Amino acid sequence: MFSTIMVPVDLVHKDTLAKALDVAGEMAKQHGAVIKVVSVGGEMPNELGHNSGEFTETVQAFAKGLRDKYGVEVEAETIISHDPEVETTSALMKAIESTGADLVIMASHVPGILEHIFSSHGGYIAQHAKVSVFIIR
Numbered sequence: 001m002f003s004t005i006m007v008p009v010d011l012v013h014k015d016t017l018a019k020a021l022d023v024a025g026e027m028a029k030q031h032g033a034v035i036k037v038v039s040v041g042g043e044m045p046n047e048l049g050h051n052s053g054e055f056t057e058t059v060q061a062f063a064k065g066l067r068d069k070y071g072v073e074v075e076a077e078t079i080i081s082h083d084p085e086v087e088t089t090s091a092l093m094k095a096i097e098s099t100g101a102d103l104v105i106m107a108s109h110v111p112g113i114l115e116h117i118f119s120s121h122g123g124y125i126a127q128h129a130k131v132s133v134f135i136i137r
Helices: 011-016 018-031 052-070 084-099 121-128
Strands: 004-008 034-042 074-081 103-107 132-136
Touching (some): 004 084, 011 052, 018 103, 018 132, 034 052, 074 084, 084 121, 103 121, 121 132
Parallel strands (some): 004 034, 034 074, 103 132
16 A cells, blocks of 8 residues: 655654654555655754764664664655755655655644644645655654
């Protein structure tokens, strides 16, 4: 039913990803699908790397850990953005196409006041993606 599962990850908030990753791992096993972990990062140094190369290595290491944990094929894709705060949603929408994903599984948080004014990344993607989207809270 599904062959490519895209899982957007923000490794700064790695502790909030467990449920979504478990669902993705289970779905990948059931369907023989590959998981594509996608992370959007900036060009400036941060806790995930001093540069885009280190950021990419961090995401690849995270994907390897998922491969080992779930026993499924996991690939990493990093997107380097000039302004991740502004460009994350559009970058993820483009990544759905570029990865060939037929399912997106995203972690989400309990909506706050801002989500009543501005759509969250997950909310926007669920509304506008042409593929199935699971938002896991």
